[in-house]
Amino acid sequence: xxxxxxxxxxxxxxxTGGHDKSGxxxxxxxxxxxxxxxxxxxxxxxGKSRLLSDIESLAAGDTPSGRTLLLDGRxxxxxxxxxxxxxxxxxxxxxMNFVLDMGVLxxxxxxxxxxxxxxxxxxxxxxxxxxxxxxxxxxxxxxxxTQLSGGQSRALMIADTALLSTSPVLLIDEIENxxxxxxxxxxxxxxxxxxxxxxxxxxxxxLSAHRRLVVENGAVRHVLAxxxxxxxxxxxxxxxxxxxxxxxxxxxxxGEIR
Ligand SMILES: Nc1ncnc2c1ncn2[C@@H]1O[C@H](COP(=O)(O)OP(=O)(O)OP(=O)(O)O)[C@@H](O)[C@H]1O
Ligand SMILES: [Mg+2]
Numbered sequence: 662x663x664x665x666x667x668x669x670x671x672x673x674x675x676x677t678g679g680h681d682k683s684g685x686x687x688x689x690x691x692x693x694x695x696x697x698x699x700x701x702x703x704x705x706x707x708g709k710s711r712l713l714s715d716i717e718s719l720a721a722g723d724t725p726s727g728r729t730l731l732l733d734g735r736x737x738x739x740x741x742x743x744x745x746x747x748x749x750x751x752x753x754x755x756x757m758n759f760v761l762d763m764g765v766l767x768x769x770x771x772x773x774x775x776x777x778x779x780x781x782x783x784x785x786x787x788x789x790x791x792x793x794x795x796x797x798x799x800x801x802x803x804x805x806x807t808q809l810s811g812g813q814s815r816a817l818m819i820a821d822t823a824l825l826s827t828s829p830v831l832l833i834d835e836i837e838n839x840x841x842x843x844x845x846x847x848x849x850x851x852x853x854x855x856x857x858x859x860x861x862x863x864x865x866x867x868l869s870a871h872r873r874l875v876v877e878n879g880a881v882r883h884v885l886a887x888x889x890x891x892x893x894x895x896x897x898x899x900x901x902x903x904x905x906x907x908x909x910x911x912x913x914x915x916g917e918i919r
Pocket of ligand 2: 709710
């Protein structure tokens with residue numbers, strides 16, 4: 662059963678502040694809305710993963726940070742929390758690989774069927790095509806899942822999440838290290854109409870987000886919306902990225918760089 666059969670998918674999540682690692686209060690009440698990307702920044706150990714976990718578990722003051730999550734403005738009941746387990750949130754993390762021994766297309770068709778997609782075979786073909794757009798080296802319908810490379814596996818997961826997942830919230834941990842075209846991946850995921858929260862150290866991804874949360878000592882310290890000056894910086898960086906990609910692609914196929 663997909664999420665909308667059980668409960669209406671929430672349009673807005675609100676995080677009410679807890680406390681930092683020293684017990685000092687966290688100021689913010691933050692709303693996360695469908696179609697918006699929030700980037701999460703901060704040094705190692707500052708609490709980015711903790712914040713993602715708080716969202717994933719719909720924290721109710723019962724995690725180390727003391728945060729509480731509201732769905733459409735109110736705390737979920739215990740029953741709702743239970744119903745939503747595993748359905749509210751889709752996640753893309755760095756360390757994901759398939760252990761199923763099955764052909765790619767068969768797997769995608771089975772997944773599309775489980776998601777009640779109207780035409781599972783056509784949906785599966787669309788996911789495969791999108792995955793092949795993201796992966797460097799294309800793979801075929803009959804390729805076994807276990808034969809995919811790390812980058813191909815993640816490309817497949819990203820395309821699958823973007824096109825088949827019904828979870829209204831998407832949490833991403835450092836997509837820049839996934840071995841796929843990160844800008845294209847983000848554009849694909851953005852089309853899926855989800856609340857997106859993304860921990861990243863990548864300046865292009867950070868500036869691509871609608872806003873940035875900066876985490877320090879376990880608490881959100883700054884909430885920054887992208888400014889106009891930053892938008893032009895993003896364009897400049899994106900141009901530099903394109904040049905990097907062009908040279909990387911040429912080097913990969915044994916080309917000479919002039
Ligand atoms: N507000 C808090 N109160 C108490 N402990 C916290 C708080 N926030 C985070 N922690 C704890 O601090 C530790 C480091 O946090 P976390 O793993 O979230 O860091 P991170 O920013 O994801 O680091 P990295 O960039 O290395 O992945 C964890 O054990 C986490 O549970
Ligand atoms: Mg982390």
